[in-house]
Amino acid sequence: MDRISEKLRMGQEDAQMLASIDQGQLDALAQAIVDAKRIYIAGWGRAGNCIKILAMNCSQMGLTAHICGDNTTPSIHEGDLLVVGSGSGNTKTIALIAQQAKDYGAKLALISGNPESTIGKIADINVVINRIPKKEGSPAVSGGSFYHVMVQTVDLIRVYVCEMLGLTDADIHYNHNNLE
Numbered sequence: 001m002d003r004i005s006e007k008l009r010m011g012q013e014d015a016q017m018l019a020s021i022d023q024g025q026l027d028a029l030a031q032a033i034v035d036a037k038r039i040y041i042a043g044w045g046r047a048g049n050c051i052k053i054l055a056m057n058c059s060q061m062g063l064t065a066h067i068c069g070d071n072t073t074p075s076i077h078e079g080d081l082l083v084v085g086s087g088s089g090n091t092k093t094i095a096l097i098a099q100q101a102k103d104y105g106a107k108l109a110l111i112s113g114n115p116e117s118t119i120g121k122i123a124d125i126n127v128v129i130n131r132i133p134k135k136e137g138s139p140a141v142s143g144g145s146f147y148h149v150m151v152q153t154v155d156l157i158r159v160y161v162c163e164m165l166g167l168t169d170a171d172i173h174y175n176h177n178n179l180e
Helices: 003-019 023-035 045-060 092-103 118-122 146-165 169-175
Strands: 039-043 065-067 081-086 107-112 125-128
Touching (some): 003 146, 023 107, 023 125, 023 146, 039 045, 039 092, 045 065, 045 146, 045 169, 081 092, 092 118, 107 118, 107 146
Parallel strands (some): 039 065
16 A cells, blocks of 8 residues: 555544544533633643643633643642543553542543543543554554544544634634743
8 A cells, every 4th residue: 555545544544533432522521621610631641742732722712721740730629620631541640640630529531542441430521532443464553543533632622612612713812822
């Protein structure tokens, strides 16, 4: 298969994965973000990098958002929301953070491929990205990319929250980073 055909196939698989996400799950997470006093974001590795885009999006929408592990992150409490991004939903350090958030009364959301995971079982909201199984003997990148779809999912949630809050491009631009 030539490189262009491979890219097209991967894009089709990503689109299939994105289309399989339950709309009700996306709506529930968007509503939880709107309702939250403060939004906290946690993840590790590639999933952590992808989910941090949600913190940036929330900040640009004028919402109070924090990335867990940053020195400026305040304590979490009832009325707050922790959104975790994790492919497996079983990353031990993130599972510990998720449990601590629940212990302090915060709501917990998980974007993952595994709602039956350690974090998925305690989450109030699960946004499930169904992976496409890799084919036997195929390249390491076959089977669609969970991480590409996670970024697209986070961007969809941004669109839904903007609609719910009635935000315009001018609102987003006002809060966009200008210390570049």
